[in-house]
Amino acid sequence: MPASPTTPAANAARPRIAVLLGDPSGIGPEMAVKLLARQRNLDAARVLLIADPVVLAAGERIAGAALDPLRLDGPDDLRFEPGRPSLLACDWMHGEAPVLGESNARSGRASFEALELATETVRRGRADAILFAPLNKHSLRLGGLQHEDELRYMQERFAVQGFVCEFNLTGSLWTSRVTSHVPLKDVAAQITGDGVCDAVRIIDAALRRAGVAAPRIAVTGLNPHAGDGGSIGMEEIEIIAPAIERLRAEGLDARGPFSPDTVFIGARRGDVDAVVSMYHDQGQIAMKLMGFEQGVTLHGGLPVPVATSASGSAFDIAGQGIAQIEGLQQAFDLCVRMAAAGAPH
Template sequence: MQHDSSSLPLAVLLGDPAGIGPEMAARLLSDPQNRERHPLLLVGDECVWRDGQRIAGVDVQTLVLAPGEPVRHEPGRVTLLDLDVLDGQLPERGVSSVQAGRATLMAMDKALDLALAGRCAGLVFAPLNKHSLRLGGLQAEDELRHMQQRFGIEDFVCEFNITDALWTSRVTSHVPIREVADHLSRPGVLAAIRIIDRALRQAGTQRPRIAVCGLNPHAGDGGSIGTEEIDLIAPAIEDARAEGIAAAGPYPSDTVFLAAKRGEFDAVVCMYHDQGQIAMKLMGFDHGVTLHGGLPIPVATSASGSAFDIAGKGVANVQGLQRAFDLCVRMIQARARAEAAVQA
């Protein structure tokens, strides 16, 4: 059954209940302008939501629904689908635990169930904690691969990290550094270039300028410090250029972000997690966004983590989550306009 994307809610998750996520979600949804921009459905435990409001120092009028109850919205109130996974007992703050991970994972899975049933148009989640998720039952490499499995997607998926106008994708993600080279391939590099080119075009960039990092110091220095650039990365760049993608490289990763920061590129394709993350977080940790690319709905979060060290102190910065929320809303509305144009 087809649904109008403009009428479907954006699901909002509280993140890890032991971290700063509930506080950030409370700050986000306490803003009446955010509540008015698109129908919203908060998914999680009521006790966690109340705790987040207390820490944030806000009081958000909330309509609480039990599982299975029809979703409805009332003006000026946040609709919460209360899962009550924790049975009203908050987990220990500031530490990973089975309880926190299970609550986070079950809220995520409920939101994914809604998306699979055509009952939500996107998902924005406050920071979670991967170790807690694994303690709570996550079997996949990370939450993106878990979502990929739930949606039954076989094509390449990738985290995009976004700071201001600059995007990154990466060929490998949450794998040990010693395994990175073994995970690289010419098709894999090409897939990471293709997916970010497509996403930027969907976001309005007509011809994205894409820089591709090398793997080794000095991008291999002509083969004297490794040959992955010659054997895998440069051929993949040529494949992309043959498809009409404006890709260039491979560039040394210790200098390419200087050029990107000057505005010479719209995106940087990285070979592994920290190759891009360190640069991006230095440029804008407090307002960075992570977008999960390759999924059938927009899924985004702040680039910051669960920050156990400041959990419960009421000092969490909501900028990154706000920008993730903004991005999801824009993408949902753009899809709705595209659907309307097709039907016209």
Template sequence: MLLGGGSVIQVLDLCLDAVIGRDIDAICFAPLNKQAMKLSGMPFEDELQYFADRLKVTNFYSEFNTLGHLWTSRVSSHIPAKDIVSYITKDRIKESARLIYQSLKSAGYALPRVAVAALNPHGGDGGVCGREELDIIGPAVNELNAEGLPVNGPFPADTIFIKARDGEYDAIVTMYHDQGQIAIKLLGFEKGVTVHGGLPVPITTPAHGTAYDITGQNKAKVSATEQAFYIACRMGENYRAQPVE
């Protein structure tokens, strides 16, 4: 595992050098094993943080998960559940909404329709189940609307995905990792894609894991990898069109 993680980091560095140098237009990689990469010396929680450090990113960035025409972003991601509430701030919600809105536009959506999920059960039930919706999430949505970003919410997390599935929204800003991941994977585990949003270059990967338990058994399905490749191609076209700084 140690050697495997080291080789993954070396390959990712080569890919990053190539896309920064405009030798390629986007990166699409197969699932990675975070434990192996950490054992090889990666000092970050995940590959997104590794990419951001390598690319010297200082702005807000976030993993997006996509399934067909539905995208999700996260206000918080790979952190312990007990720490989620500390990440729910107006600034992070607004940055996450702006980022997925602009990323959808770069992926070909002319007028993205973005919804914002609530944090608490039943959207807080008017404060009975929590006040984050009243004190933080709702005001953040209002401020986004005031600056011209057409987002809606907060909506209870157990119903907003039904609206999105039925075509009312193109994207959902979720508050934490499993809030969006469980819904997306139930809707289509074999087709989900992760897009690394907020980076200066397009990077995508299938949303599923490495699945070491079925290695060599001819059971793996390639649908998610195909979709990740197609999204990387679309975003790569926009990256190629940008002027070289």
């Protein structure tokens, strides 16, 4: 007879997802509590909740829900009960409730420590994926982050060599980018042929693993009108177009370079499966307009799935109990699918 969802065999088959509350001063704790209050999520995975009890209590109060987690004695005491999250509690806030609605070092340190513990849990083979509620990069830096962003931090923690990037998903459309969280004044100098090729190759491989047999990938230009034949810049002619030709010679369906202000019109219509942009806002503005509340960010190139919602820490509505969680739900579902399949990502 097949194992039921409550039997040990079924429990062991479900992936182990480490869930983090995000920035304590933002909407993350509220979102994570709302997510884990949905019983279907606790039935789909073994959830390891890594949290400061004070922050968790604040999230429960704001969300109007109580989680009743199984409290663990420490990192070496990893146990799960069907239908309940397991709580690895850490006193990062030293008993002080988070100050809502602003970047601050205390909240940044707590969210950074949670990220560090989650990566260590994965390194020790005790979690199959990481899901985090929205972080705040300024707070993370106030709290000790020295890297460009959390992706580069995790790349170092996992000793990953080579190219990593954020994928952003809205429905069936994916994006990646050649540069990420760098000042706009530094972007042009970081656009290289190898960088364009890496960004296309990594999203092509991810789409194939997600079931897209022959991904169609649009590549943007850097300049307005994709350089307009060289009259508004030469990067398209000298760097991006030659990189696309290299990719096509490898058998990838890379197209472009397209004008950044029109490429998403065809992408939204379904002309391509992914868009590779040159810098953060080229893709992010369009993707968030198309589906901000359902958007997902997936960190590509790491040894396990690491995902979050596309929405940020939203300090302006922190504590109001109105944060939507569908993006975080989509991110959780993606982590569960990828971790259950055991596929590289």
